Amino acid sequence: MKLYDLDVSGNCYKVRLFAALAGINLELEPVDVAAGEHKRSPLIDLNPWGQVPVLTDDDVVLRDSQAILVYLARQYGGNQWWPDGAAQQGEVMQWLSTAANEIHSGPNAARLIDKFGASLNKERALEVSTQALSLIEQHLGKHKWLALGRPTIADCAVYPYIAVGWEGGVTLEQYPAIEAWVERIKALPGYISMPGID
Amino acid sequence: MKLYDLDVSGNCYKVRLFAALAGINLELEPVDVAAGEHKRSPLIDLNPWGQVPVLTDDDVVLRDSQAILVYLARQYGGNQWWPDGAAQQGEVMQWLSTAANEIHSGPNAARLIDKFGASLNKERALEVSTQALSLIEQHLGKHKWLALGRPTIADCAVYPYIAVGWEGGVTLEQYPAIEAWVERIKALPGYISMPGID
Structure with missing residues (x-):
């Protein structure tokens, strides 16, 4: 499972923080945002919105930090982080x-x-x-x-x-x-x- | 179940539309936003953010149209509208x-x-x-x-x-x-x- 990541992005940190708290293992792939790497292939093909973070987990590809939090919590984090009801x-x-x-x-x-x-x-x-x-x-x-x-x-x-x-x-x-x-x-x-x- | 509602609000319409599509019965309570009713008691006690829509369903009180959509779909709408996985x-x-x-x-x-x-x-x-x-x-x-x-x-x-x-x-x-x-x-x-x- 890979997180396309930028250290100074609060949106990326949302995901890193949650993964750390919930004990979920993420492979971090740093993106050179200053060089526009997020606006070019292959990243733009994963996320046409041209933003980080992007999460890939087998065939799951997600943009948007909130969506990634919901996915990770539902898939790996247990009900305490994102409940069922x-x-x-x-x-x-x-x-x-x-x-x-x-x-x-x-x-x-x-x-x-x-x-x-x-x-x-x-x-x-x-x-x-x-x-x-x-x-x-x-x-x-x-x-x-x-x-x-x-x-x-x-x-x-x-x-x-x-x-x-x-x-x-x-x-x-x-x-x-x-x-x-x-x-x-x-x-x-x-x-x-x-x-x-x- | 009551929706505090404004007819010209797209956020309120999100909820009315979904309820109509999913066959969920909502009691609409029009809010006089022009007169600031959403900024005063009793509405401000239901939603301190001073915005419509607000949904009440027994002891459930929710602000934010996206949150209300998730709640209604999960509670009454079935997995086709908001899935489980x-x-x-x-x-x-x-x-x-x-x-x-x-x-x-x-x-x-x-x-x-x-x-x-x-x-x-x-x-x-x-x-x-x-x-x-x-x-x-x-x-x-x-x-x-x-x-x-x-x-x-x-x-x-x-x-x-x-x-x-x-x-x-x-x-x-x-x-x-x-x-x-x-x-x-x-x-x-x-x-x-x-x-x-x-």
């Missing part, structure tokens, strides 16, 4: 959407601008970040984990761009419940870090 | 992320600007729309449905804002495979429309 899947899924939407357009976009020079709207990225972090703070003030009262792929999907948000000017000083959740994640057995965290 | 869930999930990310920031944002006066960046919304629609066109040139070779919640999640995209200046003239897919969806048994389609 409808209400439980719905509860986790809310946060996978938050990762794909607000976390992507908020702290991820802010970091892309500051760290990689992306031509996106910084003011908008900070506005989305503040809205999302305020709501996540409110949620984590009442819950130890994002969903189901335990660590799930929801946490793996939302955590990375919050943890490296300071690289885009999105800091956690005003969000003590998020800071405490970050520490809880760092204390999980098997936890691994990424560049920009700590 | 890991690879299949991953395949559908890719498109639920596309709905939450590119479709949200692309055709949905463009329509919010033109139809509802949202202060978002139109140029950026059109750029994201063009990128996403080109890739979806490429995919649908080779596949009848977004995932699994059959209609799934992936189609229900991606379709609405593409179908009403013209309200934000995102038209389908250059995307014949998407247009054909739109017609296939409209021909599904039980299909219902929303304001702005046709």
Whole structure:
């Protein structure tokens, strides 16, 4: 099983982190994104969207970090990370959407601008970040984990761009419940870090 | 089971459409979004994010249209709409992320600007729309449905804002495979429309 990977990508780190926590063995294949390797064959044939991560596992080929988390958890991770029941899947899924939407357009976009020079709207990225972090703070003030009262792929999907948000000017000083959740994640057995965290 | 609903919301329509296609009975509770009802009690207590749709089903309360689709399909819709297997869930999930990310920031944002006066960046919304629609066109040139070779919640999640995209200046003239897919969806048994389609 191979993960086409970029060390500084929070989307790739979502998958590396989950695999480490769940004890799933991944072969990492570094992609030279700076050289545009993800936009050319053979990678563009695996993922026409021209993005990392991409996962291949025998004949399974998946783009999108949330989709890869669902696949890995369902196939190898057990119900504790991605449950079987409808209400439980719905509860986790809310946060996978938050990762794909607000976390992507908020702290991820802010970091892309500051760290990689992306031509996106910084003011908008900070506005989305503040809205999302305020709501996540409110949620984590009442819950130890994002969903189901335990660590799930929801946490793996939302955590990375919050943890490296300071690289885009999105800091956690005003969000003590998020800071405490970050520490809880760092204390999980098997936890691994990424560049920009700590 | 109650859906807190707005007729002109594509996110609400995702849920109404899927329920109609799968024969699931929803009680619709219209929300006066213009009057800010979604930002006040009792709705803000059900969904602190202050958005519609919200689904309540006994003690299950869910925000986010993708999460509601997963819940309804898993609980009431059967495996044809949201499958049980890991690879299949991953395949559908890719498109639920596309709905939450590119479709949200692309055709949905463009329509919010033109139809509802949202202060978002139109140029950026059109750029994201063009990128996403080109890739979806490429995919649908080779596949009848977004995932699994059959209609799934992936189609229900991606379709609405593409179908009403013209309200934000995102038209389908250059995307014949998407247009054909739109017609296939409209021909599904039980299909219902929303304001702005046709």
